[in-house]
Amino acid sequence: MTTLRQNRVCRSLFSQYDPHLLDIYKAEMAYGIERFFLLSYCLACCWPALSFGAKNNLRIVKQWSELEFRFPSDEAKQRALENRYYVPGSSVPIDVDVHHRSGGQMSRIFISNPRFDEGRPVTLGTVDEDGLISGYPDYSWHDNQGHNCNGMTSVFRVAIDRCSRLWVMDAGKIGENQVCPPQLLAFDLNSDRLIYRHVVNASNYIATSLFINPVVDVRGEDPNDCSDTFVYVADVSGFGMLIVDVINDRSWRATHNLMYAYPNRGTFTIDGETFDLMDGILGMALSPYSYGQDRFLYFHALASTVENVVRTSVLRNDSLISNSNVNRYAINAFPEERPNQSAAEAMDSNGILYFGLMEPPGIFCWNSATEYSPRNFHQISINKETLQFASGMKIVKNRKGEEELWIMTCSFQRVMTGSLSSDRVNFRIHAEKLPILLKKSACSMPPSENSIGYHAERISPDIPYYHFRYGAVSYL
Ligand SMILES: *[C@@H]1O[C@H](CO)[C@@H](O)[C@H](O)[C@H]1NC(C)=O
Ligand SMILES: *[C@@H]1O[C@H](CO)[C@@H](O)[C@H](O)[C@H]1NC(C)=O
Numbered sequence: 001m002t003t004l005r006q007n008r009v010c011r012s013l014f015s016q017y018d019p020h021l022l023d024i025y026k027a028e029m030a031y032g033i034e035r036f037f038l039l040s041y042c043l044a045c046c047w048p049a050l051s052f053g054a055k056n057n058l059r060i061v062k063q064w065s066e067l068e069f070r071f072p073s074d075e076a077k078q079r080a081l082e083n084r085y086y087v088p089g090s091s092v093p094i095d096v097d098v099h100h101r102s103g104g105q106m107s108r109i110f111i112s113n114p115r116f117d118e119g120r121p122v123t124l125g126t127v128d129e130d131g132l133i134s135g136y137p138d139y140s141w142h143d144n145q146g147h148n149c150n151g152m153t154s155v156f157r158v159a160i161d162r163c164s165r166l167w168v169m170d171a172g173k174i175g176e177n178q179v180c181p182p183q184l185l186a187f188d189l190n191s192d193r194l195i196y197r198h199v200v201n202a203s204n205y206i207a208t209s210l211f212i213n214p215v216v217d218v219r220g221e222d223p224n225d226c227s228d229t230f231v232y233v234a235d236v237s238g239f240g241m242l243i244v245d246v247i248n249d250r251s252w253r254a255t256h257n258l259m260y261a262y263p264n265r266g267t268f269t270i271d272g273e274t275f276d277l278m279d280g281i282l283g284m285a286l287s288p289y290s291y292g293q294d295r296f297l298y299f300h301a302l303a304s305t306v307e308n309v310v311r312t313s314v315l316r317n318d319s320l321i322s323n324s325n326v327n328r329y330a331i332n333a334f335p336e337e338r339p340n341q342s343a344a345e346a347m348d349s350n351g352i353l354y355f356g357l358m359e360p361p362g363i364f365c366w367n368s369a370t371e372y373s374p375r376n377f378h379q380i381s382i383n384k385e386t387l388q389f390a391s392g393m394k395i396v397k398n399r400k401g402e403e404e405l406w407i408m409t410c411s412f413q414r415v416m417t418g419s420l421s422s423d424r425v426n427f428r429i430h431a432e433k434l435p436i437l438l439k440k441s442a443c444s445m446p447p448s449e450n451s452i453g454y455h456a457e458r459i460s461p462d463i464p465y466y467h468f469r470y471g472a473v474s475y476l
């Protein structure tokens with residue numbers, strides 16, 4: 001990037017930022033701290049979040065007080081405003097994912113903007129250098145909200161897999177209204193073409209269902225083998241899971257008590273603001289894959305302090321088509337609990353789990369070769385202001401093969417209490433390479449006698465052979 005262009009980009013970025021941070025950034029540049037990302041605009045404009053206290057190693061890549069969008073034309077923008085497809089200030093991004101590309105192509109940052117309500121002009125977009133959001137793959141997919149079931153209706157979270165595919169879970173709802181059936185889409189990120197669409201059959205969701213978080217399980221002998229793909233999706237308010245078997249293009253539902261919210265964990269206090277939210281299963285993370293082996297899916301409900309684990313072979317069993325109740329004993333909770341609630345989580349290729357915590361507002365790690373216990377939770381970063389409500393979290397591999405942690409924080413308490421205002425920063429994307437975050441971290445030094453998944457293995461019976469019968473209201 002030329003200096004001129006760099007200055008222009010930085011000016012436009014910094015115009016949104018707090019002058020205090022800008023001074024710190026300038027001071028750091030003066031010391032020549034150049035631990036920057038591959039993204040060229042990051043080279044120009046990111047700074048270590050040292051500015052928020054020495055413990056915070058995550059860097060802020062983007063931040064907004066309010067999302068702004070690129071429309072294909074002024075007429076399109078005008079029409080969106082008139083139809084209330086666009087209500088400035090109402091958008092709330094909750095997820096982030098990144099695709100690093102080879103050659104001269106810039107890496108792309110994707111964010112989701114679910115339609116909790118009207119006024120969100122695009123529900124999935126890419127972020128440009130100026131922080132503006134453009135609809136992905138183009139605006140036509142997002143226009144005519146509620147009337148375009150071939151487009152996208154409401155996307156909460158996405159997942160990019162190792163095969164350069166972007167998996168998009170469209171919940172099909174605007175607010176409470178199921179205006180389109182839920183659908184799972186996949187795009188080839190090299191061509192930006194749609195390569196897969198699975199419209200969820202009515203037997204696999206209920207009136208309260210909301211599909212908010214897809215996790216992709218790609219197996220195969222070699223990295224180019226992408227055919228064996230399953231997608232597991234959290235149904236946050238239907239208290240279940242959707243399992244999509246991609247190669248056979250079919251899906252089913254799984255339900256279990258541990259996917260529900262806990263009433264005594266339904267109250268959240270963040271930055272002095274309190275709200276109630278009885279959300280069930282939300283955070284999900286998949287254990288690393290070794291060829292021919294089973295994988296664990298870790299998950300938790302938002303209104304909970306409990307972490308659960310299930311063998312994916314249980315979820316992949318298509319006998320769930322005839323009975324969605326998972327055997328009681330096949331999904332298990334770790335005996336010890338988190339000190340507080342958590343939204344997003346993700347696991348790296350070494351079996352280290354990263355998760356956000358509401359209080360203290362921060363990001364923590366836990367090595368799955370140790371017991372799931374607060375004793376083995378280690379701090380990655382704590383920040384009362386910038387790390388409020390980590391709603392989206394991804395492990396991303398860069399072109400050098402290094403893993404990076406990417407996080408979206410969205411100060412969700414302001415959304416819930418109606419205190420969102422455009423005079424302060426509400427939404428932030430944070431990132432850092434894992435080797436930097438884990439330097440000297442106890443998470444990277446598990447006991448040598450234990451392997452990845454040690455505790456999950458211990459609480460999960462090999463074959464859920466126990467006989468168990470589910471009750472139903474009609475029995476009473
Ligand atoms: C789709 O859903 C309908 C209505 O719930 C059900 O009757 C039908 O069997 C389902 N089809 C498949 C393939 O699951
Ligand atoms: C699938 O689930 C059924 C019912 O629980 C069970 O009988 C069967 O053994 C399972 N199949 C496999 C391959 O685990």
Ligand SMILES: *[C@@H]1O[C@H](CO)[C@@H](O)[C@H](O)[C@H]1NC(C)=O
Pocket residue numbers: 264265304305339340341359
């Ligand atoms: C979260 O932490 C706060 C402060 O310690 C505490 O008051 C609250 O009860 C905790 N919430 C849960 C669900 O444990």
